[in-house]
Amino acid sequence: MEAQKFEKHILCIGAGYVGGPTMAMIAAKCPQYLVTVVDINSEKIKAWQTDELPIYEPGLLDVVKIARGRNLVFSTNVEENINKADIIFVSVNTPTKTFGEGAGKSADLQYWEKTARDILKFSDSDKIIVEKSTLPVRTASAMERILNTNQKGIHFEVISNPEFLAEGTAVADLKSPDRVLIGSRETESGIKARNEVVDVYANWVPRERIITSNIWSSELSKLVANAFLAQRISSINSISALCEQTEADVSEVANAVGQDTRIGNKFLNASVGFGGSCFKKDILNLVYICESYGLKEVASYWESVVRINEYQEHRFVQTMMRALFNTIANKRIALLGFAFKANTGDTRESPAIYITQQLLEEQAHVVITDPQALNNARHDLEGITKNLEFETDPYKAAENAHAIAIITEWELYKKLDYKKIFETMTKPAFIFDGRNILDHQKLYEIGFNVYPIGKAAKTHFK
Numbered sequence: 001m002e003a004q005k006f007e008k009h010i011l012c013i014g015a016g017y018v019g020g021p022t023m024a025m026i027a028a029k030c031p032q033y034l035v036t037v038v039d040i041n042s043e044k045i046k047a048w049q050t051d052e053l054p055i056y057e058p059g060l061l062d063v064v065k066i067a068r069g070r071n072l073v074f075s076t077n078v079e080e081n082i083n084k085a086d087i088i089f090v091s092v093n094t095p096t097k098t099f100g101e102g103a104g105k106s107a108d109l110q111y112w113e114k115t116a117r118d119i120l121k122f123s124d125s126d127k128i129i130v131e132k133s134t135l136p137v138r139t140a141s142a143m144e145r146i147l148n149t150n151q152k153g154i155h156f157e158v159i160s161n162p163e164f165l166a167e168g169t170a171v172a173d174l175k176s177p178d179r180v181l182i183g184s185r186e187t188e189s190g191i192k193a194r195n196e197v198v199d200v201y202a203n204w205v206p207r208e209r210i211i212t213s214n215i216w217s218s219e220l221s222k223l224v225a226n227a228f229l230a231q232r233i234s235s236i237n238s239i240s241a242l243c244e245q246t247e248a249d250v251s252e253v254a255n256a257v258g259q260d261t262r263i264g265n266k267f268l269n270a271s272v273g274f275g276g277s278c279f280k281k282d283i284l285n286l287v288y289i290c291e292s293y294g295l296k297e298v299a300s301y302w303e304s305v306v307r308i309n310e311y312q313e314h315r316f317v318q319t320m321m322r323a324l325f326n327t328i329a330n331k332r333i334a335l336l337g338f339a340f341k342a343n344t345g346d347t348r349e350s351p352a353i354y355i356t357q358q359l360l361e362e363q364a365h366v367v368i369t370d371p372q373a374l375n376n377a378r379h380d381l382e383g384i385t386k387n388l389e390f391e392t393d394p395y396k397a398a399e400n401a402h403a404i405a406i407i408t409e410w411e412l413y414k415k416l417d418y419k420k421i422f423e424t425m426t427k428p429a430f431i432f433d434g435r436n437i438l439d440h441q442k443l444y445e446i447g448f449n450v451y452p453i454g455k456a457a458k459t460h461f462k
């Protein structure tokens, strides 16, 4: 690949769930740019160079294949690629801090800061630095301080361009985003840099969907968008608990409420709880920021979204316990799904982790199955050997089980032959539908005792 023939050199630091797909789309849509993605994890980079990508994302390989070898390169050489780049996207992980001040809530920015220092060390010319990872509001100012107190006489313009893609639908979200948000300082050089980033997306995103704003609004909008989405789930999940007490049906309630166009019908599926790398982390981040500005009431308002989610996960296990006669020791329980949602192998913050741990605590024998997430599940539960099994075949997982629980809404679980499954299970057989994806009446008629979320249970007991 001849570097000179490209109009622009774009670099992305961090080849994870965000950096990889985003850069693949930019490269596919903009053959005039050279797009390089670097990561310190050489295994990951190696995988990006093959057809076994390091993440499972429907349609992603096709996008990668359009550009790989043409204008898309994956490399571990962070140092060499920094200086060549005009625009550097930073997409490294920003996990919740596990130590010191703000532990459990604030973002751990050590990877970000290390990246900023690398950029500074290896740059000889002005660059645009784009924050892609979700960061606490005002991070850009810390980054500017690290980058722009240099003796080299070079200037870095820090831009915020949060990613709104959801896993499992990343390709569609990137191809046709609801909006692209680009925030900058409102100085002459800030606006110039912002326009350069706008130009990149304008290659395929209609101009009216590219929003520009000041840099703090952009950083904050990402946290707020995720907080609002998670709030909808916690709202409907809190109502699911009430439905189970009142014979109301949460799906009917969600449908009736969602038909109001002011409310809208998306993101109202009651579930076993939300997971994923963003929601909890971003809300706790928002909470921490509010607390640090002395906004106690605001902090506790948003914190309750996370508390309801924990309550929902806990309630699910409690329902299982009560239904199974308050003892699950030595009972075989099959968990159908471990990913935090369908169409991904990602298990970060998946409710499955908590549920498995609780069931094991009660000395149940847990069998986990999932079409994409078993490797991550093994990693999440590393060190636990007792009473735990991983099984690729859902039918085998359910064999001799006292109960099965749907944790992830994989299409495949809607289509299983539940009659066949019922016959191989220990009786009385229980099914806990943590995603409300199954035909509960039909399951009941087969002979199952059925426990949905937010709907009356259907049992054969008097």
Ligand code: UDX
Binding pocket: 163, 164, 165, 166, 167, 168, 226, 229, 233, 266, 267, 268, 269, 270, 271, 272, 273, 274, 275, 276, 277, 278, 279, 340, 341, 342
């Ligand atoms: C989210 C945001 O949607 C995305 O814009 C942001 O960039 C990153 O965080 P993601 O975590 O990939 O994306 O998945 P999302 O589809 O938002 O689902 C999050 C969780 O909520 C999943 O566990 C999902 O199963 C759950 N969920 C979603 C529900 O329980 N009910 C719903 O109605 C919708």
Ligand code: ADP
Binding pocket: 013, 014, 015, 016, 017, 018, 019, 038, 039, 040, 041, 044, 078, 091, 092, 093, 094, 111, 114, 115, 133, 277
């Ligand atoms: P996200 O979901 O935000 O994309 P991931 O954890 O999937 O998060 O990806 C972040 C990536 O950033 C990881 O692959 C990690 O190895 C990489 N990374 C972290 N620090 C650095 C660094 N200093 N230089 C290059 N890559 C880094």
